[in-house]
Amino acid sequence: MNALLYLVFLSARNRFLGAIRRARSPRYGAALIAGGAYIWWFLIHPMGKMTPSMLQSFLGQGTEMFVTLLTVLTLMGSWVFGADATALAFTQAEVSMLFSAPLSRRRLIAYKLFKAQIAVLINSLIWVFVLRRGGTILPSPLRAIGIWVLFSTLSLHRLGAALVRSSWTAHGQFAAKRHRWSIVVFAGVGVALIVGLISGRQELMSAPDSGEFFSTLGRLLASPPAVWGLGPFRLVVAPTFATSISQWAHAIWPAALVLALHLLWVAYTDSEFEEAALEASIERARRIEAMRTRRTFAVGAPRSPSSTIQLASVGHPALAIIWKNMLCLKRTAQLRVFVGPFAMAIAVGFAFTTGLDTAAHIAISSLLFAGLLLIFGGRLIRNDLRQDMQHLPLIKALPISSGDIVIAEVASATLPIAAVQFGLLVICYVSLFITRTYWVSPQIRTGLLVGAPFACLAFNAALITIQNGMAVLFPAWVRLGPVVTTGVEALGQNVLAMIANLISLGVGMVPPVIIAWGLVTFLHQPRAISLALAVIISSFVLGIETYGAIRFIGRSLGKAEPLQTV
Amino acid sequence: MIAVHDLKKLYGDFTAVSSMTFDVGPGEILGLVGPNGAGKTTTLRCIAGIISPSGGTISIAGHDLRTDAIEAKRALAFIPDEPHLFEYLSVEEHLRFIARLYGVADIDARSTAILSEMELTDKKRSLPGELSRGMRQKLAIACGLLHNPSALILDEPLTGLDPAGMRRMRATITARASAGAAVILSSHLLNLVEELCTKMLVVRQGKCVAYGTIPSIIAAHPGLEGLPLEDVFLALTGDGAQGA
Numbered sequence: 001m002n003a004l005l006y007l008v009f010l011s012a013r014n015r016f017l018g019a020i021r022r023a024r025s026p027r028y029g030a031a032l033i034a035g036g037a038y039i040w041w042f043l044i045h046p047m048g049k050m051t052p053s054m055l056q057s058f059l060g061q062g063t064e065m066f067v068t069l070l071t072v073l074t075l076m077g078s079w080v081f082g083a084d085a086t087a088l089a090f091t092q093a094e095v096s097m098l099f100s101a102p103l104s105r106r107r108l109i110a111y112k113l114f115k116a117q118i119a120v121l122i123n124s125l126i127w128v129f130v131l132r133r134g135g136t137i138l139p140s141p142l143r144a145i146g147i148w149v150l151f152s153t154l155s156l157h158r159l160g161a162a163l164v165r166s167s168w169t170a171h172g173q174f175a176a177k178r179h180r181w182s183i184v185v186f187a188g189v190g191v192a193l194i195v196g197l198i199s200g201r202q203e204l205m206s207a208p209d210s211g212e213f214f215s216t217l218g219r220l221l222a223s224p225p226a227v228w229g230l231g232p233f234r235l236v237v238a239p240t241f242a243t244s245i246s247q248w249a250h251a252i253w254p255a256a257l258v259l260a261l262h263l264l265w266v267a268y269t270d271s272e273f274e275e276a277a278l279e280a281s282i283e284r285a286r287r288i289e290a291m292r293t294r295r296t297f298a299v300g301a302p303r304s305p306s307s308t309i310q311l312a313s314v315g316h317p318a319l320a321i322i323w324k325n326m327l328c329l330k331r332t333a334q335l336r337v338f339v340g341p342f343a344m345a346i347a348v349g350f351a352f353t354t355g356l357d358t359a360a361h362i363a364i365s366s367l368l369f370a371g372l373l374l375i376f377g378g379r380l381i382r383n384d385l386r387q388d389m390q391h392l393p394l395i396k397a398l399p400i401s402s403g404d405i406v407i408a409e410v411a412s413a414t415l416p417i418a419a420v421q422f423g424l425l426v427i428c429y430v431s432l433f434i435t436r437t438y439w440v441s442p443q444i445r446t447g448l449l450v451g452a453p454f455a456c457l458a459f460n461a462a463l464i465t466i467q468n469g470m471a472v473l474f475p476a477w478v479r480l481g482p483v484v485t486t487g488v489e490a491l492g493q494n495v496l497a498m499i500a501n502l503i504s505l506g507v508g509m510v511p512p513v514i515i516a517w518g519l520v521t522f523l524h525q526p527r528a529i530s531l532a533l534a535v536i537i538s539s540f541v542l543g544i545e546t547y548g549a550i551r552f553i554g555r556s557l558g559k560a561e562p563l564q565t566v
Numbered sequence: 567m568i569a570v571h572d573l574k575k576l577y578g579d580f581t582a583v584s585s586m587t588f589d590v591g592p593g594e595i596l597g598l599v600g601p602n603g604a605g606k607t608t609t610l611r612c613i614a615g616i617i618s619p620s621g622g623t624i625s626i627a628g629h630d631l632r633t634d635a636i637e638a639k640r641a642l643a644f645i646p647d648e649p650h651l652f653e654y655l656s657v658e659e660h661l662r663f664i665a666r667l668y669g670v671a672d673i674d675a676r677s678t679a680i681l682s683e684m685e686l687t688d689k690k691r692s693l694p695g696e697l698s699r700g701m702r703q704k705l706a707i708a709c710g711l712l713h714n715p716s717a718l719i720l721d722e723p724l725t726g727l728d729p730a731g732m733r734r735m736r737a738t739i740t741a742r743a744s745a746g747a748a749v750i751l752s753s754h755l756l757n758l759v760e761e762l763c764t765k766m767l768v769v770r771q772g773k774c775v776a777y778g779t780i781p782s783i784i785a786a787h788p789g790l791e792g793l794p795l796e797d798v799f800l801a802l803t804g805d806g807a808q809g810a
Contacts, residue, residue: 305656305691313665313673320666328654394650396616398667399640561617 004103004111012118028493035492064241065218068234071154072189075233078161079186109159109266116155124148142248146239149255153236156262161186163269182265189229196226232258305331317400318408325383325412341369345424363431370424377417378463384409385468385557389475392562403554406468410550413464418456425452447528451535458512458539462546466504469553470497472560508545512538567592567627567748568613568717574621575608575772582608583772586622590748590765592716595739597763598752601803605772606752607647610721613750614644626717640668643715647722649706651694657681657705658690661712668713676712683738684708685731699726707735711742718742718749724758736762756795770803 022028090098090112098108124147128140164179197204200220220226227234235254242248309330311323345366388395388409395405429449432439474497516538523530573586583605590596598606611617613624615631615638624631627641655663658677665673681687684704694702703726710718720739724732739762743749753759759766766783768776776783783798784790790798 305659305693308656308659311662311666313662314669314671315666317667317669320663323666324652324655324659324663327659328652331654391650391652393611393614393616393646397614397639397642397644399636400667401636559618562611 004098004107004114008111008115008118031492031496033492034495038492038495064234064237065221065230067241068230068237069221071150071233071237072193072230075154075157075161075186076190076193078158079165079190106267109163109269112159113156113266116159117152120148120151120155123151138242138245138248142242142245142252143240146242146248146252146255149252149259150236150240153255153259153262156259156266160262160266160269163266167269179269182269189232192225192229196220196224196229199225316404317398318404321388321400321405321408322412322415325387325409326416328383328387329381329412329416341373341420341424342427345369345427359431359435363428363435366424366428366431370421370428373417373421373424374459374463377421377460378413378467381413381417384413384464386471389471392560396560396562401554402558403551406465406472406550406554406557410461410464410468410546414457414460417460417464418453421456421460422453425449425456441528443526443528444531447530447532448535450532451539454536454539458542458546462505462508462542462549463501465546465549465553466501469504469549469556470500472553472557475560508542508549511545512542515541567594568596568750569625570609570613570622571624572622573609573612573619573624575605575612575617576620581772583612583619583769586769586772586774588765588767588774588777590717590750592746592748593743594765595743595749595751595763597759597766598750598769599754599756599759599766599799600769604769604803606769607721608772609769610644610719610750610752614642614719615639616644640713641715642717642719643710643713644719645707645710645721645723647725649694649702651702651705653694656691656693657686657697657708660705660709664709664712670713680708680712683734700728700731703727704731707738711738716747718747720749720751720753722753723751724753724755756799760795768799768802776802 023032098111124144127147128144160182164182167179197220200216203216203220221230235251236258238251239248239255242251305327309323309326311320345368346362385406398405426449429445432445433442516534519534519537520527520530523533568590570589571587573583574581575583586605586609588596598609600606608617612619613626613631615635624638626638629635629638629641631638651660652663658681661677661680662673664670665677670676678687681690684707686701686704686708689697689701694705697705707723718739723735723739727735736758739749739751743764751759751763760780763780765778766776766780767774768783776787778786780795780798783802784793787798787802790801793801
C-alpha cells in the first residue's frame with residue numbers, strides 16, 4: 001500500500017479503536033450514550049415535513065444567492081488577506097517525517113487533498129442530516145453529493161489560493177507571471193462583483209428598511225456584471241439547493257465540471273510551498289493549543305507584554321495565583337469578553353430602539369447581557385483551575401495549601417465576571433431612571449441594586465466552583481491542557497457535565513431560596529429593604545456552601561496526581 | 567536535609583517505587599541514576615510533593631512532607647526536565663510570582679542577580695513562547711534558585727542547555743551544595759554524576775540496587791574494580807548483557 005495512504009488509514013483506524021477502547025470504561029460508555037442521544041435528537045431526529053412555502057424560503061433563490069455571495073467573499077478573503085494559510089498546514093509529525101522524505105511536492109499536495117476529504121465528507125454528512133430534518137423532496141444521497149461537490153470545491157480553492165499566494169510571496173513577479181491565469185480569473189470575479197455593487201449603490205443606500213435592502217442586493221447580484229463574477233460559484237452551489245431530482249440532475253454536471261477544473265488547477269500548481277506550509281503548520285499548532293485551553297478568542301500569537309500589574313513580593317501567596325490569572329486575562333482576548341457586553345448592551349439597546357425610549361431598550365439589553373454572562377461567563381473565560389490543571393506538577397510543588405489554591409483560582413474567574421455583571425446592572429438601573437417606562441418601583445430597584453454585588457459574587461463563585469470541581473474531580477470529563485478527546489463520547493461528556501452543573505447548582509440553591517422567601521414573607525419591613533436583605537443574606541448562605549465545596553475540592557486537589565490528568 | 571525512608575509508590579497493581587531509603591545531608595549531592603522507566607522521576611516527584619507516596623516517609627529540612635507539606639515545600643526547589651512555565655507571564659513576572667509564593671523580600675536585587683547569572687537579562691520582558699528551549703530551561707532553573715532553597719532536586723538539569731550553559735549549571739550546582747544545600751540530581755549523563763556527585767543511588771525497576779559513594783559501591787560489588795562508571799552502571803542495572 002502507498003505509504004501515505006497507509007498513514008491515513010492506520011491513523012483513522014487507531015483513532016476509531018481508541019474511541020472503542022475508551023467506551024469500555026463506564027464513564028466514557030455513559031458519555032457515548034449521552035452523546036449519541038444528543039446527536040440523534042438534535043441532528044437526525046425528524047422534525048416534520050416543511051410546507052412548500054417554508055421550503056421555498058429555506059432553500060429558495062434568496063438563500064442560494066446569499067450562500068453564493070458568502071462563498072465568494074470567503075474565498076476573496078483568502079486571496080486578498082491570505083487568511084487561509086492554515087489550508088497548507090501539516091501536523092508537526094508530518095512536517096518532520098514527510099518533508100524530509102523522498103516525496104514530490106505533488107504527492108504531498110495529493111496527500112493533503114486526500115486528508116482534507118475526510119473533513120469534507122464529515123461536514124457533508126452533517127449538513128445532509130441538518131437539511132433532511134425538515135424533510136425535502138430530494139433524496140438524501142443526491143443532496144449529499146451536491147454538498148460534497150460544494151465543500152470539495154471550496155477546499156480545493158482554499159488550497160489553490162494558498163499555494164499561489166505562498167509562491168507569489170516567495171518568488172515575487174516570477175511567480176505572479178507563472179500563476180497569472182489563476183490571478184486574472186479570480187481578480188475578474190472580484191472586479192465584476194465590486195463594479196456590480198458600486199453601480200447599484202444608490203439603490204442600496206435608499207432602501208427604506210433591511211428587507212428592501214436585501215431584496216435590492218439580491219437583484220443586483222442576479223444581474224450583470226455581478227452575476228458574471230458569481231456565475232461559476234452559483235454553478236457549484238446550485239445542486240445543494242435543488243428541490244427536485246430533475247433540478248439536481250441539471251445542476252450537478254456543471255458543478256462537477258467546476259470541481260474537476262479546480263482539481264486540475266491545484267494538481268498542477270507545483271509551487272515551492274514547504275516554507276509556507278511550515279509557517280502554516282506552526283500557526284495551526286498555536287491555534288489548536290489555544291482551542292485546547294479554550295482560549296478560543298485568542299487569535300494573535302503572544303507577544304512581549306508592554307505593561308504589567310504590580311505585585312508585592314511579600315503577602316499572602318494566594319494573591320500571586322490571582323495576579324497570574326489576571327495577567328493571563330489581560331494578555332488574551334478573554335478581556336474582550338468582558339468589555340464586549342458593555343458595548344453590546346448599549347449598541348443592541350440603540351439598534352432595537354424605535355425612537356421612543358432608547359433608555360428602556362438599553363436597560364433591557366443590559367439585564368439580558370448580565371443574565372447571559374451568568375450562564376456563559378464561566379465558559380467564556382477559563383483563567384482558573386481548568387487552565388492550571390495542565391500545570392499540575394508546578395502547582396503542586398508550590399508552598400501553598402490546596403484549599404488556598406482553589407480559592408484563588410475560583411476568585412480569578414469570579415471577580416471579573418461579577419464586576420462586569422454589576423456594571424451592567426448599574427447601567428440597567430441608571431437607564432431605568434431616565435426611561436418613561438415604569439416597570440418596578442424605584443425603591444425596589446434600589447433595594448435590588450444594593451444586594452446585586454453580593455448576589456453576583458455568590459452566584460458566579462458557585463458556578464465557577466462547580467466547573468473547577470469538575471476539572472479536579474472528573475478531569476477526564478473536562479477539556480484540560482494538552483489532551484483533547486474528540487468524538488461522540490466527548491460530546492456526551494460535555495452534555496453530562498452540563499447536567500451535573502445544573503443539578504449541583506439546583507441543589508446548592510435550595511437553602512438560599514428558602515431563606516430569601518422566608519425573609520421576604522415574614523420580615524415586616526418595607527418591601528425594598530426586605531428584598532435587599534433577602535438577596536444579601538441568601539448570597540451569604542450560598543457563599544458559605546460554596547466555601548465548603550471549595551475546601552472539599554481543595555482536599556481532592558491535594559490528592560490529585562499529574563498522571564490522572566493525562 | 568532530605569531523608570527518605572521506605573518510600574513506596576503504586577499505580578494500581580504496578581509498583582513504580584518500593585523500599586527506597588536514602589538521605590542527603592547539607593552540602594551533599596546525590597546522583598540518582600537508572601535506566602528509563604526505573605522510577606527516578608516518580609521518586610523525585612514524590613519528594614517534591616507532586617504525587618503522594620503510597621507508603622514510607624519523606625522529610626525535607628526537618629519537615630515531614632505528609633504533615634507539614636507547606637514548610638517542607640518552602641525549603642525545596644524542584645527543577646523538572648521539561649520546564650513548566652506559564653505562557654502569559656514574562657520572564658521577570660515568573661520571578662515575581664515565585665517571590666510572592668516563597669516570600670522573597672529582596673526580589674529586585676535577587677531577580678537582577680539571577681537573571682544575569684542565567685543570561686536572561688535581555689529577555690526579562692519576553693514570554694516563554696518567545697524563548698528557545700534552553701532559555702526556557704534556564705528560566706525554570708532561575709525560578710527554582712530564586713528563594714535560595716536548602717534542598718534542590720534536579721531532573722536532567724542539562725537538557726536543552728548549550729555548552730556554556732552546561733558549564734555554568736555545573737558550577738551553580740556545586741556552588742549551591744558548597745553553600746549548604748542538599749542536592750539530588752537525576753541524570754543519564756554518567757560523567758556529570760561522576761564529576762559532581764558525592765553519593766550515587768542506582769535504581770532499577772523501582773528498587774534501589776546500589777547506594778553510597780561511588781568507591782563504596784564498587785567495593786561492595788566484586789568484579790567492578792577498575793571499570794569505567796558506564797560499565798559499573800550497566801552491570802548494576804543488568805543491562806550489561808544487552809549492551810555487550
